[in-house]
Amino acid sequence: MSEEARRFEDVDFGDEIPESFADVRLATVHVFTEASGMTFSRFNDHQAARKQGMPGAVVPGIMSQGIFAAKIHEWAPGCEVEKLDTVFRAPLIADTEVRVRGVVTDMDDGARTVEMDLTMLNEAGETPVIGTALVRLA
């Protein structure tokens, strides 16, 4: 591992993961669904998803969880994501602009863990996916 681990002592309540975009292009979703065996049309085909009542092809929930986990690891190399809890309030649509945010909302000195709020924002600024994570730092 070439990146330096983020240490618990270097983190403070309220610290943020820098906002970044999530790659939810349909082509990327397709790669994910092929690899995970989730080859349902609602994930891979905008037109088919619309026929099923969705606004467009839906990003699978576990892909959103994977995006959250990846953003945490980018922010804190060497960490362990011990728990990731997500709430899906509305469909996250492929081929849209999705921003990801994270912020430290609790710290446990003894366990060297932090709790984080996680949010995905859609183009309207709404949060179709929110979550929390328990992360053990070096």
Add this chain to the structure above:
Amino acid sequence: MKLDLHNHSIKSDDGRAKVDNYCKWIAKRGLDLDGFVLSEHRQWDGESDYRALEDEYGLLILKASEVETEYGHVLVFGVNDDLVNAFDFADVRIPLRTVLAEAKRCGAFAVPCHPSRAIVGMFSHFDEFGPAEGVEVVETLNGGGRGTENDDAVHLAAQYGYRGVGGSDAHIVSHIGRCVTEFDDDIASIEQLVTALQGDRYRALSVDLD
């Protein structure tokens, strides 16, 4: 003063925020907020005592409930022993007329929340059940509002003559303070909040926290 009237802690099944972390967050971010209300889903939390946190952070922390009716979800402020025994807070189909009548009888106050949201919002049931009798106030600004929900709530509240309040409906720490209610008078207790809600010296505000 500004109060956020609708939030959930880990006492709610879908709440992920500890109350002390709400307080830390408000202090750390310097939010323009004098206090907040915890409105746990389908229950009355009679046990939790947040007075130490109030003193430590200089915030007013009040407790309410969010119950479920055939017209959607309803915040109930001023819950007391009489009201707890008046209906089953865990029931997901309490008649709205029962919630309104019993709240009034027991000195509490009921406010349908996120009223323009499908299924869980009061206005979405008007076609089926007709306008609800006895409603005075609705939550016109909800922090989890999507699309035109809040705009629709403001419009429909005006149409039906309801007063409006604001609440974040926060389930995670960083979502508190997104929608608040600004009161013209000071409030120091749940009884004073109920009295204030019975009047009209307040307004819902949306807060841009970005």
